[in-house]
Each structure stands twice: as structure tokens, then as C-alpha cells.
Amino acid sequence: MVKTSEARARLLGTATRLFYMEGLHSVGVDRIVAEAKVTRATLYRHFTGKDELVVAYLREADQAIRDRVGEAVGSGRPAVEVLRLIAGGIAQDIGSPGFRGCAFLNAVAEYPDPGHPVHQAVLAHREWFLLTVTDLLSQVGQPPAEFEGRHFVMLRDGAMAAGCLSDPAAVGETFLRGIEGILRSRTDSRVSTA
Incomplete structure (x- = not known):
């Protein structure tokens, strides 16, 4: 190390x-x-400059999220429970003191050029998160799970934006209900195709 x-x-x-x-x-x-x-x-x-410092900041945020997700994945729980743990962590973050939205969404709003290293760091994080969630969802119900993976990420993005604009507890609860709807649709599809 x-x-x-x-x-x-x-x-x-x-x-x-x-x-x-x-x-x-x-x-x-x-x-x-x-x-x-x-x-x-x-x-x-x-x-080398401020841009590299911003990228380092985003990489630290990315690693913290990867560590939390890795802990949930490594818990040995079924994928549906891992997804609930991930969603619960997001809801908890939204309700935490000083919450100001998603660091990655905030960064991409300030660096809209897709070729900029800051924008690229945001895209790398989002791609990893989407792939991770989609993989977990595919373990919950019949593949493919790409639509539900994108839905999960969109709910997360919306909750992150709404969490700093309105009541964080209500936003967190709404987000968790939305995730439960996704999980229910995945488990219902597994039952109906069995």
C-alpha cells in the first residue's frame, strides 16, 4: 500500500x-x-493543477462508494438484500447533515465537456455503478436487467437532487419505495417464469 x-x-x-x-x-x-x-x-x-486535484477528489469519493458497495456485496447476503443495503446507504447519505447532492452530478454540471478529465472521472464512476447494480439485479430476476439498472440509477440521481431541495427524510423514503418497486418487479418476473 x-x-x-x-x-x-x-x-x-x-x-x-x-x-x-x-x-x-x-x-x-x-x-x-x-x-x-x-x-x-x-x-x-x-x-499538476486544480483539475488534477478535482479528479483526485472524485476518485476518493468513488473509492468510498466502491468500498461500501464492496462491503455489501461481500456480506454473503442474497443480491436482493445487497441492493437494499446499497439503497439504504444512499437514503442515509441523503439524510446526513451537510448533504449537498451527489458529488458526481455536481461535478459534471460544472464540467460539461465530455473530453475533460473531470467529466471522464464522473462517467467512469457512473459506468461502474450502473454495471454493479445491473449485475446484482440480474441475480434477482430473469436477465436482462439493463432497464431496471438504469431505472435504479435514475431514481438515485433524482433522490440526490431532491434531497438537498426538500425534506431529506421524505426523499429517502420515496427513493426506497421506488427501489422496492424495482425489486418487486424483478422477483415477480422470477416467480412468473419459474
Whole structure:
């Protein structure tokens, strides 16, 4: 395992907090350097520039989600229960203090160019998440499960946006009910084709 320097960790931790709370374009390098208590030279020793720091922030967020999903998948529970765990984690995030939506949706809104590295990091995360959910759904009912996988992700996206605009508890409950509808349709199709 590669050991991260303390300065790099402080930079990334500070950038993560500021980027998520205030937006990517609105937070400048000078502020990150000042709040992380490092020099500009230290920033550029670890990152080629702000864009690379933003990509590192998204990769950290991606890894945190992958770890949580991996924990659920590795629990040995049936796929339907793993999907409920994943959905429950999303609903819990929506209800957490300081929730400001999905880091990835927020980032892509600020970096709309599909060729930009930030946009590419968002697409990589979304592709992984969609494939993971679709694979789990295919274990719940008869393949194919692509439609239901996209439906799950769309419900998640909507819940993430609504969660910072209205009552997070109601949004989380609505999201979980929507996921239960998907799971019910998958289990009903399994029963009807058996």
C-alpha cells in the first residue's frame, strides 16, 4: 500500500470539504493552500493543477462508494438484500447533515465537456455503478436487467437532487419505495417464469 504524505492528505481533505460544500469552480487554489496550511509549491508537487486535484477528489469519493458497495456485496447476503443495503446507504447519505447532492452530478454540471478529465472521472464512476447494480439485479430476476439498472440509477440521481431541495427524510423514503418497486418487479418476473 502506498503511503500518502501528510501534506497531500491535508490538501485533498481540504479540497474535498470545500469542493463539496461550495462547488468546484468557486473554490480557488489559493484558498485550498491557505486552509490546508501548505505552500503552493507543495500543492504542485502533489498535483499538476486544480483539475488534477478535482479528479483526485472524485476518485476518493468513488473509492468510498466502491468500498461500501464492496462491503455489501461481500456480506454473503442474497443480491436482493445487497441492493437494499446499497439503497439504504444512499437514503442515509441523503439524510446526513451537510448533504449537498451527489458529488458526481455536481461535478459534471460544472464540467460539461465530455473530453475533460473531470467529466471522464464522473462517467467512469457512473459506468461502474450502473454495471454493479445491473449485475446484482440480474441475480434477482430473469436477465436482462439493463432497464431496471438504469431505472435504479435514475431514481438515485433524482433522490440526490431532491434531497438537498426538500425534506431529506421524505426523499429517502420515496427513493426506497421506488427501489422496492424495482425489486418487486424483478422477483415477480422470477416467480412468473419459474
